[in-house]
Amino acid sequence: MKLTKTLLATTALTVAAGMVSADGHMANEMTIVSWGGAYTASQKGAYHDPYSANTGVNIINDDSSAEAVAKLRAMNEAGNVTWDVVDVVAADAIRLCDEGLAMEIDPDTMLADAPDGTKASEDFGDLLVSDCFIPQIVYSTTFGYRTDLVGDTAPTTVCAVFDTEAYPGKRALEKRPINNMEWALLCDGVAKEAVYDVLGTEEGQNQALAKLDTIKDDVIWWSAGADTPQLLADGEVVMGSTYNGRLFAAIEEQKQPIAMLWDAQVFDLDGWIIPTGLSPERQARALDYIMFATDTQRLADQAQYISYGPARKSSAPLVGKHKDLGIDMAPHMPTDPNNAKNTFLYNYEFWADYRDDIDAKFQAWLAK
Amino acid sequence: MSALTENSTDNGVMMAADGTPLKRSLARALRRQKLRALMLIAPLLIFVLLTFIFPIGSMLFRSVENDIVANTLPETVAVLGRWDASKGELPDEEVYAAFVRDMVVAVEAKQHTRLGTRLNYESTGMSSMFRQSGRKMKKIDPETDGPFKEKLIDIHKGWGDIETWKTLQTHSGLYTSGYFLNAVDAQKTHEGFAWQPEEKQILLKLFWRTLVMSMVITGSCIALGYPIAWLLANVSARNANLLLILVLLPFWTSLLVRTSAWKVMLQQNGVINEVLVWIGLVPDAERLILINNQFGTIVAMTHILLPFMILPMYSVMQTIQPSYLRAAKSLGATNWTAFWRVYFPQSVPGIGAGSILVFILSIGYYITPEIVGGTKGVFISNRIAYHISSSLNWGLAAALGTILLIVVLALYWAYDRIVGIDNVKLG
Numbered sequence: 180m181k182l183t184k185t186l187l188a189t190t191a192l193t194v195a196a197g198m199v200s201a202d203g204h205m206a207n208e209m210t211i212v213s214w215g216g217a218y219t220a221s222q223k224g225a226y227h228d229p230y231s232a233n234t235g236v237n238i239i240n241d242d243s244s245a246e247a248v249a250k251l252r253a254m255n256e257a258g259n260v261t262w263d264v265v266d267v268v269a270a271d272a273i274r275l276c277d278e279g280l281a282m283e284i285d286p287d288t289m290l291a292d293a294p295d296g297t298k299a300s301e302d303f304g305d306l307l308v309s310d311c312f313i314p315q316i317v318y319s320t321t322f323g324y325r326t327d328l329v330g331d332t333a334p335t336t337v338c339a340v341f342d343t344e345a346y347p348g349k350r351a352l353e354k355r356p357i358n359n360m361e362w363a364l365l366c367d368g369v370a371k372e373a374v375y376d377v378l379g380t381e382e383g384q385n386q387a388l389a390k391l392d393t394i395k396d397d398v399i400w401w402s403a404g405a406d407t408p409q410l411l412a413d414g415e416v417v418m419g420s421t422y423n424g425r426l427f428a429a430i431e432e433q434k435q436p437i438a439m440l441w442d443a444q445v446f447d448l449d450g451w452i453i454p455t456g457l458s459p460e461r462q463a464r465a466l467d468y469i470m471f472a473t474d475t476q477r478l479a480d481q482a483q484y485i486s487y488g489p490a491r492k493s494s495a496p497l498v499g500k501h502k503d504l505g506i507d508m509a510p511h512m513p514t515d516p517n518n519a520k521n522t523f524l525y526n527y528e529f530w531a532d533y534r535d536d537i538d539a540k541f542q543a544w545l546a547k
Numbered sequence: 548m549s550a551l552t553e554n555s556t557d558n559g560v561m562m563a564a565d566g567t568p569l570k571r572s573l574a575r576a577l578r579r580q581k582l583r584a585l586m587l588i589a590p591l592l593i594f595v596l597l598t599f600i601f602p603i604g605s606m607l608f609r610s611v612e613n614d615i616v617a618n619t620l621p622e623t624v625a626v627l628g629r630w631d632a633s634k635g636e637l638p639d640e641e642v643y644a645a646f647v648r649d650m651v652v653a654v655e656a657k658q659h660t661r662l663g664t665r666l667n668y669e670s671t672g673m674s675s676m677f678r679q680s681g682r683k684m685k686k687i688d689p690e691t692d693g694p695f696k697e698k699l700i701d702i703h704k705g706w707g708d709i710e711t712w713k714t715l716q717t718h719s720g721l722y723t724s725g726y727f728l729n730a731v732d733a734q735k736t737h738e739g740f741a742w743q744p745e746e747k748q749i750l751l752k753l754f755w756r757t758l759v760m761s762m763v764i765t766g767s768c769i770a771l772g773y774p775i776a777w778l779l780a781n782v783s784a785r786n787a788n789l790l791l792i793l794v795l796l797p798f799w800t801s802l803l804v805r806t807s808a809w810k811v812m813l814q815q816n817g818v819i820n821e822v823l824v825w826i827g828l829v830p831d832a833e834r835l836i837l838i839n840n841q842f843g844t845i846v847a848m849t850h851i852l853l854p855f856m857i858l859p860m861y862s863v864m865q866t867i868q869p870s871y872l873r874a875a876k877s878l879g880a881t882n883w884t885a886f887w888r889v890y891f892p893q894s895v896p897g898i899g900a901g902s903i904l905v906f907i908l909s910i911g912y913y914i915t916p917e918i919v920g921g922t923k924g925v926f927i928s929n930r931i932a933y934h935i936s937s938s939l940n941w942g943l944a945a946a947l948g949t950i951l952l953i954v955v956l957a958l959y960w961a962y963d964r965i966v967g968i969d970n971v972k973l974g
Binding site: 385531 | 656657658660661663664667668671672673674675678743746747748749752753814815816839917921922923925930935936938939940
């Protein structure tokens, strides 16, 4: 009997302790979810540290953005949302908004105006692709190539990826249809404006896969953004797609013999959402953080650490030099006019519809 | 003697000292004991129940759950049930009016996009159709703005497509077999069962590949592990300890580190290829492709799972008396006959235990194939992970998981029938 009592008492204590610590979490902490690595470091430098210094709020970083949608859905079903602010790509923000897992944010009342008084909704402009999403940076998926492995004529267009005669060797492509299908069609003679119309048809999908088929044996498929810089550095591939910030780090910080191929880069957005189901005080604090972290100066500050373009128009002139390297950051931004001569914008609506369908075909094609 | 007679009643039942029948008294004491034992294991039981059985059960239940359609569009589902699709005509105004009433409520609660995502698994394009229509239907008043048929088709031409309504009707049940059909490359259509178009068939192939490659991995673990286990069991205790540490050392290293190490070894500019080129076995232009294919997965997983094979084998082999082998040889057996007829049969339980462990572990493996498997060396678990975390089609993921579970149980049952589970020993 004594033992049972002890067990009961311990159980009760454990539960109580759990509750106490849950309360402790409420006190003066917030959990911010992001991608980890250099990206979280840039946010820490530009947003977290100044915010903590101003308010005394302790910020806990959680590197779970890659599984954010699935985890938020699970948290929501369990009725226990432990995240306060979450950094996600725009496509995921749209899905979270669709599922009612992210709260709607009115840019004009909940975000800071630009220094000249321009309303936030105007300052962000078209980049407000969802009612729940505050964009933070513009990044792009683009190609890098080994300058010493491509021969005398460096590639200038994205179609070099499909030209194995002029540029023999392996290429690194992401193991998913998004972006690859667009590039394939573009290099198979489809006009840029017509790409999504064509890709919406069965023939168009087959056409894209047929084009990819011509280089299938020369491709190493990646699933983590760090793979391509590594493969390039090892000389495993001559060219490969990845996020432009990763290539910047390989070129400028690690001094690898790699160059950027900005042609047909695909713009995408990354930014904040606030989960639904937070207590009023946590929600208020999350909104306060968002207001601070997305103002004009803060967005420009982030570009000191990483080569992603700030999402506000008013931030662009404030972009300065890299914090450690001391080089001008503006020419390394995907949005710089020299780099943005030929670009795509990730088509959120199209891929929300076709993602599952085309992915099944793409994976079946890969397994063939 | 007299005490015993006193304690017995007329009909011969034994009594305990307090007057209750001995049988009942004993039963009570036993029950109390059992209860105490149960209390002792209660924390573990509750823990397992709460953190293991219950979540897995509810996850598996998602493979048939489909109440989202009927919950979001209750009126529509009710009236749409009476619609006869085979006539080839669009449903009449009644359905459209019910649909508008349901949608206005759903849009208010932000449920319509969720339903759109669900139906998009069945018919591509539903996701944007529900999102766009929802935005425009906010302005419609279901009381006064009828008739709605024209209006809806105006909002999105999909509402004028008979296939849309067929999809809704097909998937309006509270439970569905759709996810399980999807999991075997088929689909539930209005006409019933149909195979997916060939260019979308992949899952059966992956199931088959997972099984075959798991068997190959188990086989290579046996081939590599058996001699090591034999060595472990037959060298001096000091050397055996040293060897055992070598076997266990990789066990204590992170799985990701070991997998990434194989990447360094096997890639085209990796250690193995460099050495082969250096000694001139392979020309520089034709370096071997050892990774991002099935070979890479088999090598890396065999390495990772090897300890699970060696340890049970070793503990069984330790119990085999060396005198049996000596006896066989003294009776005239050759080395081979002595091993094959005397030693090997006694070591089979260890092989069985190791094989079950390795096979079941490898059938659900995810991270190693993802890193070194390229396109042809990935397993069904990689697809399950994709549907859990990327496509968010949890119903399909649950169906795939259930099938995998059933396959493992079936193989276990078959193993029990053929070899007998009693013959499996962990030591």
